[in-house]
Amino acid sequence: MSSQENATRDKFNTLKKYYDETWDEDSHTLHVGLFQTGHDSLPEAYANATKHLVDRINTIAPIDDKSTLLDVGCGTGRTLIEICATFGCSGVGIDLSDAQILDAQAYLMELNVTRTTQGLPEIRARFVQGSASELETVINKDERFTHVISQDAIMLVANKQSLFENVYRFLAPGGVLAITDFLSEVPATNMPESDQRLVYSLVNWTGELSQDAYLKVLKTVGFAGVTVERHDADMIRTYQMLADKMQPYTNQQDTMYKELQSRYQHIVDAVKRGKMGWGLFLAQKLVRKTALIAGTKEHSIGRFIGQALHAIGWEVWLYSRSASKVDALSWHERSCDIADENSIKSLLTEIPSLDLVMMLADSGGHGELSELSEDRIKQSVDAKLVGSVLLAKVIERKYSPSKSPIQMVWCAGKPSNKSKDLILYALINAGLVSFVEAINVHHCSLLEAYYLPTGLISPSTLGDEYIHETGAHLKAVAQHPQTILDVVLNIVNQKFAPGVIDQNKKVVL
Incomplete structure (x- = not known):
């Protein structure tokens, strides 16, 4: 693991308690939400985003009980666990943060104990701490996945070219890649110093990709049928609600709450200026002889x-x-x-x-x-x-x-x-x-x-x-x-x- 990724891991291990407390106290979600009505709460918007991701996947290659999923940057594993429980499929989640993986493993263990007492089958998922830049060292080289997903995580991967090449290799022919991620439409170095510090450096976001760069790298690696949906308005609303939600915490002696509130507001402003955005990318690995x-x-x-x-x-x-x-x-x-x-x-x-x-x-x-x-x-x-x-x-x-x-x-x-x-x-x-x-x-x-x-x-x-x-x-x-x-x-x-x-x-x- 590179020194950059070690630093990212340490940051997210530290930030986890703040995210759990202020993003989603129950499910520990950490991704942009989609708003279907003017009254959706943040947890409802998070659930909408996951449902939309799965629905879009199922229009290309439906998930069923024979499917195998890889979740890159799985966080606390809630999305992967939900999909595996719903469809009876199996999955692997990988994340840099030890704290996030421990959370995922503990939640899965507790859930499976409950399911066993109810006479339900165990959810077939496992979670691994590791670098997405080095998937070949984390995933068994014989393993193949029918679907690869990622929610707002690839922006933090140090070697994105290696990641996409490995994802393509580990994806079975006919398999689907579905990603939601932050987009940086201008280089971070062209952003104001405060944006560079709060939007990028605070979470170690480097090697930022624009929408066009994302499309290019996916096609270059070999994916076909690459499409993108932009949901910038949902990103603005998510982070504005988070910034507002942080207000009661900012009077505490711990200055991280104030830092995070400032980060969320800077993200809102950057998206409004067209400097950033949020997109859903879908692609498929063709069945090749x-x-x-x-x-x-x-x-x-x-x-x-x-x-x-x-x-x-x-x-x-x-x-x-x-x-x-x-x-x-x-x-x-x-x-x-x-x-x-x-x-x-x-x-x-x-x-x-x-x-x-x-x-x-x-x-x-x-x-x-x-x-x-x-x-x-x-x-x-x-x-x-x-x-x-x-x-x-x-x-x-x-x-x-x-x-x-x-x-x-x-x-x-x-x-x-x-x-x-x-x-x-x-x-x-x-x-x-x-x-x-x-x-x-x-x-x-x-x-x-x-x-x-x-x-x-x-x-x-x-x-x-x-x-x-x-x-x-x-x-x-x-x-x-x-x-x-x-x-x-x-x-x-x-x-x-x-x-x-x-x-x-x-x-x-």
Whole structure:
């Protein structure tokens, strides 16, 4: 946790008693309210705001008893607990403040004891103290949420880019993000000194975002259907009522009451001047197909196919033993030793679902039987045959059952007689063909296996190396990567039956 967030935690631990006493004595709410009538009290307005948030979520992806929620900056957890109790779903709340989390945990424990005595099921929620800037250290990396919510908390997160990237990663495909938050339409440094001190510094608000900046970062991370509702008038009314409510407390020796009243009045004035605001943001993570592909070199056939799939909306994961870690929008690269089961498991823990897996079995070099070393034989068999079996094994264990079969495609040499110096490649090809056939007989409920016979491919990393070593005349007979891509797209679109691909005979139209 950064020093800035430690300071924010300490401030909110200190401020909690003031907020509990003056904001919402019963429910310890701490967010802007929505006013439906001219007579709504603050607690009624707080409840209206939560109800509106849930109602808007349910127009996109309704919450039900199978839903899992993450509440970022959950405070005392009342919103999350209410949602879990209403819909029978489960949830996780995270907050920087130890005091807020202890309050949430104590309230949940007491509520569940009461529910148990009444014969009602326990509310399935848990609360964790931690940094929203470092969600990956707080949330189990295998965990996925159908909905992520936050009420007036993200403004306090130190590293907002990290937060949004992690939220996108932890949100299941089709999941919804719903945020209410403060908006700063001008930089804090352009505000009067008194505003900087009372509105920003008092609660450690930094890295402020305007409405346009919010929309941009959500879209950049990958969210779709991003919308915003402005409720500045409700923010003004909430903070004016709070400022008025503070008046009886300001005569006490404790000057914090007066400080908070001044803060609330400065917020009212800033919103009236158009310098601040309050918005509800909704966004959705699209359901993307996911491909895992071997090959990270600049001109590899794997990268070529990955880039093409990415261009049409796929989530792409490339792997190789020498890869450096890369994370971009729907594009990831990882190091993985395909002949090591633990290495494969580690890779797949990051991938919540799979639709397509591609392995590329090159010749592993040339050599007659008498020239093959023991190490070279083992390396080739490990990388192509052992790796194929281990990958299929781990995939079956992790993703079973699956709504639809995962397509596994091996690009390898034609399963026919080979020249004398390709005897090892002949073994690998024959082994892969047999393995593909066995998968389709015994494991077809989860896996669809395809063997795509390919010749020399150029431009490509390995193909061009072979042409350089053997002779430029081979370039004339080499296949372009686009030829392979066209077949892969036909496989994805189910125009080929599983098995050894024969483009002339195995088309399923």
